Amino acid sequence: MTTCxxxxxxxxxxxxxxxxxxxxxxxxxxxxxxxxxxIAVGAILVLILIGGLIAVSERxxxxxxxxxxxxxxxxxxxxFLLRRYTRTLHTVLTxxxxxxxxxxxxxxxxxxxxxxxxxxxxxxLYYSTVSSVKVLGxxxxxxxxxxxxxxxxxLVDDALLARFRGHAPPPQIPQGSEITLPAPQYTVVHxxxxxxxxxxxxxxxxxxxxxxxxxxxxxxxxVIIAVIGLSTPSKSLLAKVLFFLIMLIPVTVPxxxxxxMIRRQYAQGLAAVVTGGEPGPAxxxxxxxxxxxxxxxxxxxxxxxxxxxxxxxxxVFDRTVLLYVGDVLLTVVPRELFPDDVLSGxxxxxxxxxxxx
Numbered sequence: 001m002t003t004c005x006x007x008x009x010x011x012x013x014x015x016x017x018x019x020x021x022x023x024x025x026x027x028x029x030x031x032x033x034x035x036x037x038x039i040a041v042g043a044i045l046v047l048i049l050i051g052g053l054i055a056v057s058e059r060x061x062x063x064x065x066x067x068x069x070x071x072x073x074x075x076x077x078x079x080f081l082l083r084r085y086t087r088t089l090h091t092v093l094t095x096x097x098x099x100x101x102x103x104x105x106x107x108x109x110x111x112x113x114x115x116x117x118x119x120x121x122x123x124x125l126y127y128s129t130v131s132s133v134k135v136l137g138x139x140x141x142x143x144x145x146x147x148x149x150x151x152x153x154x155l156v157d158d159a160l161l162a163r164f165r166g167h168a169p170p171p172q173i174p175q176g177s178e179i180t181l182p183a184p185q186y187t188v189v190h191x192x193x194x195x196x197x198x199x200x201x202x203x204x205x206x207x208x209x210x211x212x213x214x215x216x217x218x219x220x221x222x223v224i225i226a227v228i229g230l231s232t233p234s235k236s237l238l239a240k241v242l243f244f245l246i247m248l249i250p251v252t253v254p255x256x257x258x259x260x261m262i263r264r265q266y267a268q269g270l271a272a273v274v275t276g277g278e279p280g281p282a283x284x285x286x287x288x289x290x291x292x293x294x295x296x297x298x299x300x301x302x303x304x305x306x307x308x309x310x311x312x313x314x315x316v317f318d319r320t321v322l323l324y325v326g327d328v329l330l331t332v333v334p335r336e337l338f339p340d341d342v343l344s345g346x347x348x349x350x351x352x353x354x355x356x357x
Contacts, residue, residue: 096310
């Protein structure tokens with residue numbers, strides 16, 4: 001990979017530090033815990049629901065054995081996901097270019113907080129978009145609606161935490177220089193009114209996939225409990241019919257409610273990724289394609305270098321391109337930044353590109 005350019009570092013940082021790979025990994029683990037915790041909440045709701053079904057089943061011991069096995073499986077799955085997301089967020093933070101040490105820097109201006117993993121990415125968090133902030137181990141988790149940013153704790157002092165929480169005035173220093181690519185190969189500007197249309201197709205397709213997964217997650221345990229209950233010889237035909245109808249409620253109602261909630265939240269999260277979490281009248285996207293990487297920028301919000309080896313997959317829709325690192329959706333950009341010849345070149349370099357029709 002070529003030497004990283006100056007636009008992937010802050011020109012005048014106020015805070016600088018060097019983190020070891022283990023420290024970066026701890027920051028990633030803190031962010032992963034937030035993600036897995038959200039998944040675990042949904043799993044707990046499923047367990048509560050199944051526990052209620054066990055209470056109405058006459059074959060309590062058989063159902064209880066299945067319930068305990070399910071708890072063990074969910075616990076193991078959460079542990080697996082924690083390790084997986086830790087590796088993924090570590091790749092995100094390091095830009096997919098492992099090193100023994102990583103210089104990081106930051107500067108807090110009157111409108112926003114700029115931070116950088118030098119040579120890999122520069123980001124800007126506007127105070128006005130921060131909904132909440134949480135200190136978790138070596139990381140500061142900054143919530144902007146449904147999206148989160150994971151920042152090393154060493155870059156955020158108590159005064160800045162108070163500013164994020166709206167309890168302190170902004171620093172009286174000039175805001176940092178504009179975040180942008182100085183000489184991009186491709187540039188496109190989209191007005192804010194087009195954001196919903198840009199993300200419409202990926203939101204719809206992802207929501208459908210999530211809906212199918214929810215039916216399986218809720219349906220399989222409930223069906224097993226139902227089979228156990230219906231196989232009870234002492235139940236009359238009427239009791240079995242009523243039991244079957246009762247089983248239909250947890251199979252259909254919770255997944256439907258969660259589907260609507262997840263669809264709305266995913267749309268909000270995707271819009272936050274597209275816009276960098278900061279509302280504006282228009283958004284200027286730009287990129288520079290290299291032989292083994294791509295530099296992306298959303299003016300005034302972020303600039304990042306993505307090595308091809310760090311990208312797990314690229315999903316190409318009619319108007320947008322979604323870039324993933326592991327299981328994490330890293331960014332969403334307009335289709336115009338990735339012409340067909342560029343996508344073909346990425347495929348030739350080993351990147352998994354999936355064109356979604």
